[in-house]
Amino acid sequence: MEQERIDTVQLSEQVKQLLESKNFREIQTLLDQLPAQDCAQVLENLPEKDMPPVFRLLSKENAAESFVEMPTDKQQLLISVFSDAEIKAVFDEMFVDDTVDVIEEMPANVVKRIIAQSDAETRAQINEILHYPKDSAGTIMTVEYVSLREQWTVKECFDRIRKTAPDKETIYVCYVTDDKRKLLGLVTVKDLLLHDYDTPVSEFMEHNVISAGTNDDKENVAQTISRYDLYALPVVDGENRIVGIITVDDVLDVINEEATEDMAKMAAITPSDVSYLNQSVWQIFKNRIPWLLLLMISATFTGLIINTYEATLNQLSTLLFACIPMLMDTGGNAGSQSSVTIVRSMALDELHPSDIGKVIWKELRVAVILALCLSAVCFGKLMLLDGLLFGYAYTWDICLVVSLALFATVLLSKLVGSIMPIVAKACKLDPAVVASPFITTIVDALSLIVYCQIALAILPAI
Amino acid sequence: MEQERIDTVQLSEQVKQLLESKNFREIQTLLDQLPAQDCAQVLENLPEKDMPPVFRLLSKENAAESFVEMPTDKQQLLISVFSDAEIKAVFDEMFVDDTVDVIEEMPANVVKRIIAQSDAETRAQINEILHYPKDSAGTIMTVEYVSLREQWTVKECFDRIRKTAPDKETIYVCYVTDDKRKLLGLVTVKDLLLHDYDTPVSEFMEHNVISAGTNDDKENVAQTISRYDLYALPVVDGENRIVGIITVDDVLDVINEEATEDMAKMAAITPSDVSYLNQSVWQIFKNRIPWLLLLMISATFTGLIINTYEATLNQLSTLLFACIPMLMDTGGNAGSQSSVTIVRSMALDELHPSDIGKVIWKELRVAVILALCLSAVCFGKLMLLDGLLFGYAYTWDICLVVSLALFATVLLSKLVGSIMPIVAKACKLDPAVVASPFITTIVDALSLIVYCQIALAILPAI
Numbered sequence: 001m002e003q004e005r006i007d008t009v010q011l012s013e014q015v016k017q018l019l020e021s022k023n024f025r026e027i028q029t030l031l032d033q034l035p036a037q038d039c040a041q042v043l044e045n046l047p048e049k050d051m052p053p054v055f056r057l058l059s060k061e062n063a064a065e066s067f068v069e070m071p072t073d074k075q076q077l078l079i080s081v082f083s084d085a086e087i088k089a090v091f092d093e094m095f096v097d098d099t100v101d102v103i104e105e106m107p108a109n110v111v112k113r114i115i116a117q118s119d120a121e122t123r124a125q126i127n128e129i130l131h132y133p134k135d136s137a138g139t140i141m142t143v144e145y146v147s148l149r150e151q152w153t154v155k156e157c158f159d160r161i162r163k164t165a166p167d168k169e170t171i172y173v174c175y176v177t178d179d180k181r182k183l184l185g186l187v188t189v190k191d192l193l194l195h196d197y198d199t200p201v202s203e204f205m206e207h208n209v210i211s212a213g214t215n216d217d218k219e220n221v222a223q224t225i226s227r228y229d230l231y232a233l234p235v236v237d238g239e240n241r242i243v244g245i246i247t248v249d250d251v252l253d254v255i256n257e258e259a260t261e262d263m264a265k266m267a268a269i270t271p272s273d274v275s276y277l278n279q280s281v282w283q284i285f286k287n288r289i290p291w292l293l294l295l296m297i298s299a300t301f302t303g304l305i306i307n308t309y310e311a312t313l314n315q316l317s318t319l320l321f322a323c324i325p326m327l328m329d330t331g332g333n334a335g336s337q338s339s340v341t342i343v344r345s346m347a348l349d350e351l352h353p354s355d356i357g358k359v360i361w362k363e364l365r366v367a368v369i370l371a372l373c374l375s376a377v378c379f380g381k382l383m384l385l386d387g388l389l390f391g392y393a394y395t396w397d398i399c400l401v402v403s404l405a406l407f408a409t410v411l412l413s414k415l416v417g418s419i420m421p422i423v424a425k426a427c428k429l430d431p432a433v434v435a436s437p438f439i440t441t442i443v444d445a446l447s448l449i450v451y452c453q454i455a456l457a458i459l460p461a462i
Numbered sequence: 463m464e465q466e467r468i469d470t471v472q473l474s475e476q477v478k479q480l481l482e483s484k485n486f487r488e489i490q491t492l493l494d495q496l497p498a499q500d501c502a503q504v505l506e507n508l509p510e511k512d513m514p515p516v517f518r519l520l521s522k523e524n525a526a527e528s529f530v531e532m533p534t535d536k537q538q539l540l541i542s543v544f545s546d547a548e549i550k551a552v553f554d555e556m557f558v559d560d561t562v563d564v565i566e567e568m569p570a571n572v573v574k575r576i577i578a579q580s581d582a583e584t585r586a587q588i589n590e591i592l593h594y595p596k597d598s599a600g601t602i603m604t605v606e607y608v609s610l611r612e613q614w615t616v617k618e619c620f621d622r623i624r625k626t627a628p629d630k631e632t633i634y635v636c637y638v639t640d641d642k643r644k645l646l647g648l649v650t651v652k653d654l655l656l657h658d659y660d661t662p663v664s665e666f667m668e669h670n671v672i673s674a675g676t677n678d679d680k681e682n683v684a685q686t687i688s689r690y691d692l693y694a695l696p697v698v699d700g701e702n703r704i705v706g707i708i709t710v711d712d713v714l715d716v717i718n719e720e721a722t723e724d725m726a727k728m729a730a731i732t733p734s735d736v737s738y739l740n741q742s743v744w745q746i747f748k749n750r751i752p753w754l755l756l757l758m759i760s761a762t763f764t765g766l767i768i769n770t771y772e773a774t775l776n777q778l779s780t781l782l783f784a785c786i787p788m789l790m791d792t793g794g795n796a797g798s799q800s801s802v803t804i805v806r807s808m809a810l811d812e813l814h815p816s817d818i819g820k821v822i823w824k825e826l827r828v829a830v831i832l833a834l835c836l837s838a839v840c841f842g843k844l845m846l847l848d849g850l851l852f853g854y855a856y857t858w859d860i861c862l863v864v865s866l867a868l869f870a871t872v873l874l875s876k877l878v879g880s881i882m883p884i885v886a887k888a889c890k891l892d893p894a895v896v897a898s899p900f901i902t903t904i905v906d907a908l909s910l911i912v913y914c915q916i917a918l919a920i921l922p923a924i
Contacts, residue, residue, distance in 0.1 A: 158655065165652055229711040252713070289832055299787055300847065330761065
């Protein structure tokens with residue numbers, strides 16, 4: 001695989017040289033044999049001025065497919081130099097769902113130009129898709145599917161498929177509908193191939209069809225397709241009329257995107273659907289600064305807590321300060337272990353807010369064993385490593401205070417870390433945003449208070 | 463979608479009642495109309511003693527498919543009560559790749575029983591797949607694909623497909639090979655449908671076939687299928703002979719699993735392929751404790767640093783201690799923002815170690831703007847909020863020390879956070895493991911030293 005991956009950087013160099021020597025024919029041959037994804041990459045690597053002339057050399061089909069694969073800024077660049085006829089040529093070749101994807105990222109004046117070049121039917125379809133809520137099944141579906149009638153024979157079905165195949169995103173799963181487009185069942189091409197030419201479809205079609213509603217969240221759709229190993233999922237409106245289908249390849253992108261988004265949120269970043277290298281410094285800054293500011297300011301609490309207890313801690317033992325980072329880090333790590341596990345399980349639909357009881361009971365037991373183990377090691381480490389080896393005056397009672405505080409910190413962070421995402425989900429908030437960094441801040445404050453209180457209770461003033 | 467999801471808990475109750483009233487016929491009807499995934503879930507929810515009798519009621523096909531979907535412990539339970547004939551019945555219905563998935567999780571004596579019941583050809587295939595390296599393309603491929611010859615006509619191809627379809631995982635992408643199984647090209651059923659019955663396949667088959675090697679990492683395979691929107695990818699050996707195919711539905715699971723694994727590693731957890739609710743307390747403990755221990759012990763450094771500087775800091779201003787948590791948290795957050803972004807971009811194959819220069823340059827600029835912004839706000843916050851509002855004696859020079867230290871911390875964490883995963887990847891280590899928690903520990907230590915040094919340089923002793 002790795003060794004077979006096409007080196008697009010080197011290809012771009014080659015295209016640049018061919019362009020200089022005006023060897024257009026060869027550029028054409030070179031690019032039209034590439035998969036559209038790689039062709040788009042080669043075009044992206046070219047200097048801005050070279051990109052449009054090279055794009056114009058592509059075959060109609062390759063041009064449309066490559067266009068879909070390019071980042072928004074390059075698409076805009078191309079549209080800005082395109083004539084209306086060129087826009088029409090490119091968009092006529094595209095599936096409607098791809099057109100909508102392009103349109104959604106474009107400024108209003110560009111959208112107008114694109115819409116103006118499409119025929120009435122396409123325009124109606126575009127408008128319909130554009131009206132579905134953000135991240136819903138409606139926005140990722142394609143309207144180019146094969147529909148059959150239940151009284152048709154296998155032969156009639158094949159005739160229909162043959163006639164419409166070139167314009168359809170998939171022909172392998174066909175949907176049986178009545179004349180009001182109501183979804184009655186599905187038939188695969190495999191089923192059709194395994195039955196005689198004169199068998200009516202109604203005899204062998206699958207009646208229990210799993211479907212999605214137009215407003216369903218695309219993440220749920222993705223997990224349904226993944227759970228049932230489907231090749232395509234029909235999307236129906238409120239009256240069970242089929243309006244489109246979602247194919248598994250679109251869902252691959254959704255699954256990758258959703259995982260990327262969740263990771264970004266858990267790392268305190270506003271998610272972006274632009275890949276890292278394509279984001280400007282300013283965009284990256286904007287996605288990161290609000291969370292850093294918010295979390296920095298909320299860390300004020302930990303500062304206040306330390307200031308409040310400082311005089312007392314200083315009186316008890318100055319060695320207590322040195323253990324604060326360890327306590328805070330361990331609490332943060334223990335908490336994010338739980339929160340990330342829970343957030344991910346909920347994203348994969350393996351865990352639901354109704355399981356909260358099971359989760360608390362499980363996390364509590366895990367937390368007790370972890371806390372016992374960690375505080376025992378911590379006690380030993382302080383006495384032996386810091387005390388004997390490095391020669392700091394860690395007496396047994398100081399070690400006891402730190403270990404007890406560690407025990408409490410681990411318990412607290414595990415509970416906060418597992419409960420908060422579930423509560424967030426139940427309140428229709430995004431569990432991933434609540435996860436990691438927020439929990440760290442809360443756990444920091446809680447564990448500091450516990451630490452100081454335990455110290456006050458156990459240690460005699462110096 | 464949500465409202466249509468089958469309620470398996472309720473169904474299990476229903477099955478339990480039907481079992482008590484010995485209404486076996488109805489259980490059969492009820493379960494055989496469910497998708498295998500849901501049927502497996504219903505069986506899982508049953509009490510252990512009820513599961514085998516209910517399983518025996520399933521149709522042969524549903525039994526095999528549901529068996530594949532069950533967690534390992536339930537599979538083992540069933541096998542332990544199965545007769546040899548029952549084992550044969552279930553495994554004969556399964557695709558070889560599913561059999562291998564089951565076998566890989568079973569203890570040796572169970573594996574022996576399963577292998578003993580399979581025919582010689584299947585046994586050979588199982589053995590071959592078992593010998594591919596962990597996480598390689600060979601382990602997730604299926605050997606049931608359709609192969610065609612280039613001289614065949616469309617009609618001959620359809621005859622072949624009709625004959626073999628019931629045993630093949632997919633028939634929609636067929637591979638054209640020579641008589642030594644060398645991969646020559648591919649043909650889709652759509653292509654076949656669009657050509658006349660007497661056209662030879664060689665006239666329209668696709669020659670540029672993207673393929674994977676048996677030893678390629680399954681994660682790369684998944685990203686290739688996702689990048690090129692493929693429905694299936696052929697797996698070839700060193701001599702370009704096709705040995706199997708990987709279909710997109712297998713890849714969905716890989717993509718979900720890999721994202722889950724990366725998230726677990728970034729949250730300092732040893733990844734597990736068992737879902738959270740199915741893991742025992744002991745398993746969860748074992749996956750979490752090593753990292754917590756390791757990170758706790760490595761936090762010794764921060765403790766030592768504080769102990770070293772403590773007397774001096776106390777002399778300068780006791781208020782300096784209160785800012786340590788804020789500095790450490792902000793450093794940790796800033797660092798994990800970068801590391802998570804980089805790790806994810808590399809996992810999606812959008813970023814390669816060779817891009818390290820671009821990454822450093824980009825992160826450096828982002829870091830400077832972020833650091834300027836954060837330290838300005840921090841200065842203001844300390845002076846106004848902590849100083850004026852809460853009445854602590856934060857003088858302008860203490861605020862300056864904290865802000866400068868914050869500036870340095872953000873710069874350091876961004877650089878460490880972005881460079882470490884890339885270096886890890888270049889050294890063939892796992893970037894996700896290196897990410898978040900490790901980086902936090904390093905950044906904590908570095909920023910504490912910087913903080914103390916800046917304080918020593920700027921502040922006059924009290």
